Amino acid sequence: xxxxxxxxxxxxxxxxxxxxxxxxxxxxxxxxxxxxxxxxxxxxxxxxxxxxxxxxxxxxxxxxxxxxxxxxxxxxxxxxxxxxxxxxxxxxxxxxxxxxxxxxxxxxxxxxxxxxxxxxxxxxxxxxxxxxxxxxxxxxxxxxxxxxxxxxxxxxxxxxxxxxxxxxxxxxxxxxxxxxxxxxxxxxxxxxxxxxxxxxxxxxxxxxxxxxxxxxxxxxxxxxxxxxxxxxxxxxxxxxxxxxxxxxxx
Amino acid sequence: xxxxxxxxxxxxxxxxxxxxxxxxxxxxxxxxxxxxxxxxxxxxxxxxxxxxxxxxxxxxxxxxxxxxxxxxxxxxxxxxxxxxxxxxxxxxxxxxxxxxxxxxxxxxxxxxxxxxxxxxxxxxxxxxxxxxxxxxxxxxxxxxxxxxxxxxxxxxxxxxxxxxxxxxxxxxxxxxxxxxxxxxxxxxxxxxxxxxxxxxxxxxxxxxxxxxxxxxxxxxxxxxxxxxxxxxxxxxxxxxxxxxxxxxxxxxxxxxxxxxxxxxxxxxxxxxxxxxxxxxxxxxxxxxxxxxxxxxxxxxxxxxxxxxxxxxxxxx
Numbered sequence: 001x002x003x004x005x006x007x008x009x010x011x012x013x014x015x016x017x018x019x020x021x022x023x024x025x026x027x028x029x030x031x032x033x034x035x036x037x038x039x040x041x042x043x044x045x046x047x048x049x050x051x052x053x054x055x056x057x058x059x060x061x062x063x064x065x066x067x068x069x070x071x072x073x074x075x076x077x078x079x080x081x082x083x084x085x086x087x088x089x090x091x092x093x094x095x096x097x098x099x100x101x102x103x104x105x106x107x108x109x110x111x112x113x114x115x116x117x118x119x120x121x122x123x124x125x126x127x128x129x130x131x132x133x134x135x136x137x138x139x140x141x142x143x144x145x146x147x148x149x150x151x152x153x154x155x156x157x158x159x160x161x162x163x164x165x166x167x168x169x170x171x172x173x174x175x176x177x178x179x180x181x182x183x184x185x186x187x188x189x190x191x192x193x194x195x196x197x198x199x200x201x202x203x204x205x206x207x208x209x210x211x212x213x214x215x216x217x218x219x220x221x222x223x224x225x226x227x228x229x230x231x232x233x234x235x236x237x238x239x240x241x242x243x244x245x246x247x248x249x250x
Numbered sequence: 251x252x253x254x255x256x257x258x259x260x261x262x263x264x265x266x267x268x269x270x271x272x273x274x275x276x277x278x279x280x281x282x283x284x285x286x287x288x289x290x291x292x293x294x295x296x297x298x299x300x301x302x303x304x305x306x307x308x309x310x311x312x313x314x315x316x317x318x319x320x321x322x323x324x325x326x327x328x329x330x331x332x333x334x335x336x337x338x339x340x341x342x343x344x345x346x347x348x349x350x351x352x353x354x355x356x357x358x359x360x361x362x363x364x365x366x367x368x369x370x371x372x373x374x375x376x377x378x379x380x381x382x383x384x385x386x387x388x389x390x391x392x393x394x395x396x397x398x399x400x401x402x403x404x405x406x407x408x409x410x411x412x413x414x415x416x417x418x419x420x421x422x423x424x425x426x427x428x429x430x431x432x433x434x435x436x437x438x439x440x441x442x443x444x445x446x447x448x449x450x451x452x453x454x455x456x457x458x459x460x461x462x463x464x465x466x467x468x469x470x471x472x473x474x475x476x477x478x479x480x481x482x483x484x485x486x487x488x489x490x491x492x493x494x495x496x497x498x499x500x501x502x503x504x505x506x507x508x509x510x511x512x513x514x515x516x517x518x519x520x521x522x523x524x525x526x527x528x529x530x531x532x533x534x535x536x537x538x539x540x541x542x543x544x545x546x547x548x549x550x551x552x553x554x555x556x557x558x559x560x561x562x563x564x565x566x
Contacts, residue, residue, distance in 0.1 A: 090327075092382075114314065121486060
């Protein structure tokens, strides 16, 4: 049923730290690796060895240049399903294949009933849903439901593949509906934010902003390299070189 | 948005088909056309053929067309599902109307009921089509109050032009049909012009800074893309038409869809010999067809999706 649950018992989701993400794409590749064999299988690619290789991935990493001049910086930005509380990708679905689970809030596509009309991808502002051209159905982040509840896994592995793979600990997984959970505390401490809240889908996943820069800009170094100018306090030798510099520059 | 040919043909063909059905059913209900079985057969046949071609074409857009039947289940939340149901339900009164008109199987009172129900169901179907687009907050050019009414009025206009041509071919002067088409065409022209000036003037309120939440650090410019070749999201939602071309195409569409059929409709209200009427009406049909195809192509090609902010930066 594509009507949304009134409330969900949990709000499982990710918290992504834009301060520590180094843009290595390990989360994206491990996501692709896991999901090509799990719930989302097959997660196909088209023309992989040809001139136009592309395929369905559930996690994409952008890199942006943010700010101007010496204050500018590079910010790496992982983008995947935000498991919104009121997502139109679910309500627009004509078949009921797209649904939000009342138990944990995860947004899923049933690959057996999806007709591949792609309307859910039109409704999503975050580009979270990708069409699998070979499978004929939509694919999206499942929060690795086939890992997080998998009791054959060691407890430390019962987290999404992207979180497990991140080498800098920039990805956190937990219940954002529980105000005392580690992820909720992290969001409060670091002033985590929603993407495009004005669209009104109420994303569960949160992003943590880059911390203020600690290194200062490079002006003092540049100022020290400016050519000498004659000042009355300078020594005779300094004033001579200053005169020579001016004379030779004519 | 990618102007997929399957969706362009679906919305224009079924739109004209439902418009023609509404025109024929209205004429029957008001007693404006003779109870001629041949006219009923050709007219309703043409309307339902256009509708059916459109609906079948729309399934080419699907990844799993064999599962189309599942699309009627989610009418509580989905405009696409509602459209599917309305489209299927329309066949019932339209079929009854056909039986009564062509084969004389039902009595006149029942024909009027079938005609009115056909009109209501066809109107509901077109409205649902418009709402599929206008309910999406992610596409500014579609999330407009005029979108669904324009779908409605263009279906009536193209269906009316078809009806005028059909009646001319049957030697029926039917000035009322030409006059009704003139009204729909004029209303369509006014609404479409308003729509275009409104999407041109609207503020691009979504920005890359809001999409990434990094606006407090300054402007956000794409540096490294996530992938080297366009993915599904870019292929489906990254289509861009040059503004210069769009303006030219808008003018061509205005001439073909509105100006020429309006002029033809005015001439048809004069006393013309039968052959002249048929030629003029046929020209009007051809012109409106080309015009509405361009209009629908632009409807998709000009629409910018918010997700492209992540790839292109800027505002949408």
